[in-house]
Amino acid sequence: MPLEQRKLLTIVTEAALEHELVGEIERLGAHGHTITDARGKGGRGIRNAGWNLSANIRIEVVCTAETAHAIAAALRQRYYGNYAMILFFSDVEVLRPEKF
Amino acid sequence: MPLEQRKLLTIVTEAALEHELVGEIERLGAHGHTITDARGKGGRGIRNAGWNLSANIRIEVVCTAETAHAIAAALRQRYYGNYAMILFFSDVEVLRPEKF
């Protein structure tokens, strides 16, 4: 079974950014993404402590290291100052590399 | 604290496959799985762009490398041609290996 190395970039941020971030991610060369609704706490304090239980999102992008770093750099420059956002990278192996 | 190496297999696919995939995963020897609803875009185009916000699922299975590869091989053979599906593997350490 042929496996290839890729990066998994996980972004946790404010749900209001979803549409905009998806556009950035695609523009920077990722071929796909997966979004789940989330809640939690980060540097900006508790999110969704009350009634609004889905105001954070968790976006995953499996792509080359170059694309992952390009996306992270763009998001850092554009959103880190003004939005709650964390980013982390991990190494993954993919089964169908031509998809990423 | 005793830690042991396992594989985390993550499958992102169409929600309609949930029941069937859970059966396959168990048949192939995994002792558990975690499912979250997701949306996103992959090789088959945008999913859930409109009203249907839970039509993808993200399945995680923590298991031995052998089981992870057996599940991936079976899913590739049976579903890759006809369904939107991505699979990726990562290395994890587990706290209670007897569960996996």
Place this chain on the structure above:
Amino acid sequence: MPLEQRKLLTIVTEAALEHELVGEIERLGAHGHTITDARGKGGRGIRNAGWNLSANIRIEVVCTAETAHAIAAALRQRYYGNYAMILFFSDVEVLRPEKF
């Protein structure tokens, strides 16, 4: 782009523990966490097979290895005997280490 190593600790457990676990995680030094609703099957049998589709949660904590191990040790001691719970660790790189 400066990247630093951290641990990603993923906890999958019963939704009823959410508030209590968040308190433990913060007390043990994590600066943030992300929670998503989940369903699945583990050592305790099928969860949410019927109408209750959100009775499991998946908690992610990105933190130092020391903090991740301290959280895992505390949860193992306090909850493993009486609750459905799995824990796993993976290595991640973070973009903004001061947040974790």
